[in-house]
Amino acid sequence: MERTTCCVVGGGPAGMVLGLLLARAGAEVTVLEKHGDFLRDFRGDTVHPSTLALLDELGLAERFARLPQRRVTTVQLPLGPDRSLVTVGDIGALRNTYNYIAMVPQWDLLNLLADEARREPSFSVRMSTEATSFLVERGRVTGVRYRTSDGRTGELRATLTVACDGRGSLARSRPELRLRRFTCPMDAWWFRLPRREGDPRGLVGGAGDRFLTAMIDRGDYWQCAALIPKGTDGRRRAAGLERFMADFTAAVPWLADRAHALRSWDEVKLLDVRLDRLRRWHRPGLLCIGDAAHSMSPVFGIGINLAVEDAVAAARYLVEPLRRGAVGLQDVRAVQRRRWPTTALAQALQRIAHARVIEPVLAGRPPFGNPRRAQWMTELLTTSRWLNRVPAYFLAYGAVRERPPTASVR
Numbered sequence: 001m002e003r004t005t006c007c008v009v010g011g012g013p014a015g016m017v018l019g020l021l022l023a024r025a026g027a028e029v030t031v032l033e034k035h036g037d038f039l040r041d042f043r044g045d046t047v048h049p050s051t052l053a054l055l056d057e058l059g060l061a062e063r064f065a066r067l068p069q070r071r072v073t074t075v076q077l078p079l080g081p082d083r084s085l086v087t088v089g090d091i092g093a094l095r096n097t098y099n100y101i102a103m104v105p106q107w108d109l110l111n112l113l114a115d116e117a118r119r120e121p122s123f124s125v126r127m128s129t130e131a132t133s134f135l136v137e138r139g140r141v142t143g144v145r146y147r148t149s150d151g152r153t154g155e156l157r158a159t160l161t162v163a164c165d166g167r168g169s170l171a172r173s174r175p176e177l178r179l180r181r182f183t184c185p186m187d188a189w190w191f192r193l194p195r196r197e198g199d200p201r202g203l204v205g206g207a208g209d210r211f212l213t214a215m216i217d218r219g220d221y222w223q224c225a226a227l228i229p230k231g232t233d234g235r236r237r238a239a240g241l242e243r244f245m246a247d248f249t250a251a252v253p254w255l256a257d258r259a260h261a262l263r264s265w266d267e268v269k270l271l272d273v274r275l276d277r278l279r280r281w282h283r284p285g286l287l288c289i290g291d292a293a294h295s296m297s298p299v300f301g302i303g304i305n306l307a308v309e310d311a312v313a314a315a316r317y318l319v320e321p322l323r324r325g326a327v328g329l330q331d332v333r334a335v336q337r338r339r340w341p342t343t344a345l346a347q348a349l350q351r352i353a354h355a356r357v358i359e360p361v362l363a364g365r366p367p368f369g370n371p372r373r374a375q376w377m378t379e380l381l382t383t384s385r386w387l388n389r390v391p392a393y394f395l396a397y398g399a400v401r402e403r404p405p406t407a408s409v410r
Contacts, residue, residue, distance in 0.1 A: 004030040004124075005322050007143055007158035009131045010165030011038070013106070014290030014307035016113040018162060020058070021315035023123035025407035027322040030156065031123075032146060034130035034165075038107040038114075045106055045216055045223070046072075048305040049091065049098040049396040054312060056097070057403075059410050060116060067108045070217040071100040072203045091392045099396070101301075103203060103216055131170055134161065134286070141285035144170075160327045162287045162314065164307075167274060169292035177288070178279040182351055185359035186212075186227040188271040188298060193222045194258050203301075208251030210362050214298075215252070222255070224248075225298065229362045233270050241265055273297055275347060275354075281340075282332035289314055289335070294343045297350045299358070300395055306346060312402040313338050319405045342399040349394075 006022055008015045011033030022029045047069075055064050073092030092099050117123045128149035135143040135155060143157035163171035172179060195217065206213040208226075216223040226248060228236060236244065241262065249256035262268070277294035281287060290307030314335045321327040357367040 001157060002154060003143075003157045004028055005159050005325065006030070006318075007032065007156055007161045009144060009161065009163050009170065010290075010292070011035075011110065011114070011125060011127075012164060012166060012290065012307070013109065013113075013304050014292075014311045015162075015164035016110055016117065017054075017308050018164065018289070018311035018315055019123055019125070020113055020117040020120075021312065021404050021408040022319060022322065023117055023120035024058075024410065025315070025319040025323075025405045026122060027319055028122045029124075030158075031117075031125040032129045032131050032144070032156070033125060033127050036128045036149065038110040040107070045103050045218075046301040046304055047102040047104050047109060048302070049094075049096060049100070050305060050398060050401065051308045052098040052102060053096075054308065054404060057409050058116075060112065063112060064102075064104075064109075067104050067112065068219055070103040070201050070203075070219075072103060073100045090389065091396050093389055094392055094396060096396070101203075101396075105218070106304075131165070134170065139284060141283060159285075159325055160287065160318065160322060160332070161285060162289060163292040164290050164311075166291040167276075167295040169288065171286060171288045171292055172278070174283065174286075176280065176283060179276055180279055182275040182347065183354075184273045184275050184297060185230055185354050186362055187230055187233060187273050189226040189228060189233075189268050190271060191224050191226075191262055191268045193224055193255060194261055195220055195222050196258075199254070204252075206251040207361055208247045210364055211247070211251075212358065212361060213248065213251055215255075227273075227298075227358065227362065230273070237265055237268075241268075271298075275350060277343060277347065281336040282329070284329050285327070287314065287318075287332040287335060289339070293336075293339075294347065296347070297354065299350045299353045300346075302346055302395060302398075305395075305398065306343060309342070309398055309400075309402045310335075310339050312404050315408065316403065316405050319407065338400075345399050 005028035008019050008029060008031040011031050015031055019029045019031045055061050074090050091101060114125055129146050131144040132147050133145045134141050135157060141161050143155060144161060145155050147153050163169045201217050204215045210229060212227040214225045245259040245262060249259050274295045275297045278288060281293045289310035296303035317334050318327060318331055321331045360367050
């Protein structure tokens with residue numbers, strides 16, 4: 001029978017960071033990733049200062065710096081009376097070594113983490129291997145059943161199983177974990193448009209007729225997002241692609257000369273935006289972190305940052321119990337106690353942005369209820385250095401800085 005000390009389900013940012021930290025500290029860890037590689041479009045690409053600082057502590061900053069990337073130093077929202085973009089957080093003003101967000105293709109980051117982790121004798125990653133169910137004995141999760149892409153099945157027993165497999169996590173089917181959902185006013189369309197020399201760099205946004213846009217600089221193309229009112233995907237598609245591109249380029253006029261590059265609705269992918277979290281992130285033998293524990297809205301692009309910080313905290317709390325080969329309920333419970341306040345605060349801020357900014361704009365109304373209030377908020381945010389730096393620091397590092405286990409730092 002196959003066995004490992006820690007089975008990590010999912011090879012995303014949380015899973016790969018956790019696997020690397022645990023393996024470096026001497027704990028045996030096996031990561032199961034259902035895909036054969038990390039190459040998938042329309043994944044989050046924001047690497048926040050807290051993650052950049054972590055990579056530096058792990059001795060990976062130089063290798064990371066060689067990856068293709070763009071840097072973002074400000075966060076903007078369409079708060080102006082005319083829906084103009086207003087800087088609500090100036091990360092570049094922070095007096096830290098890493099005072100920017102790096103926009104890096106997620107597959108490059110994951111390959112870097114996986115390559116580094118494979119150097120550790122206690123680490124293994126199984127690609128094309130999907131966890132299909134949990135092994136449960138006397139009320140305790142003792143591992144997973146899995147299926148490989150060629151149809152082979154098996155069981156992997158573990159002292160601890162950590163669910164890092166996103167908002168579609170296998171763990172979310174456990175009724176005792178109790179999922180709490182929050183209302184989201186929008187869905188997102190993802191698509192590509194060519195990028196040309198002379199275009200803006202980094203992260204660029206805009207506002208159109210009942211939708212908001214964000215464009216991520218990928219070097220030779222733009223990864224574009226359009227936020228649309230929740231549940232309107234079918235109706236808007238029926239209105240025609242030409243109508244949508246006319247509205248889109250009205251919001252972002254400098255992209256009008258390449259609107260024809262989008263040829264079919266097949267090239268526009270729908271993301272069903274969700275905001276939720278588990279009331280309990282654990283049960284005996286099981287811990288959920290990242291999107292498996294809390295799905296985040298795209299607002300502020302903080303989902304990856306929170307997932308990585310979850311992994312860092314989990315590694316610090318769990319490495320010693322895993323080395324001993326005995327992980328108790330109090331150990332996994334401690335991880336949720338540590339990370340829950342930051343998660344709840346981040347989701348509360350996203351809910352405020354949904355209610356005060358996104359929902360009104362998508363409904364054709366001014367943000368914050370009326371133009372005068374929007375103007376007042378705009379002036380307050382643009383004239384107060386303090387108000388700019390507080391949200392900037394939170395976006396960069398979260399409410400609590402997480403430090404990796406000392407044994408993982410090299």
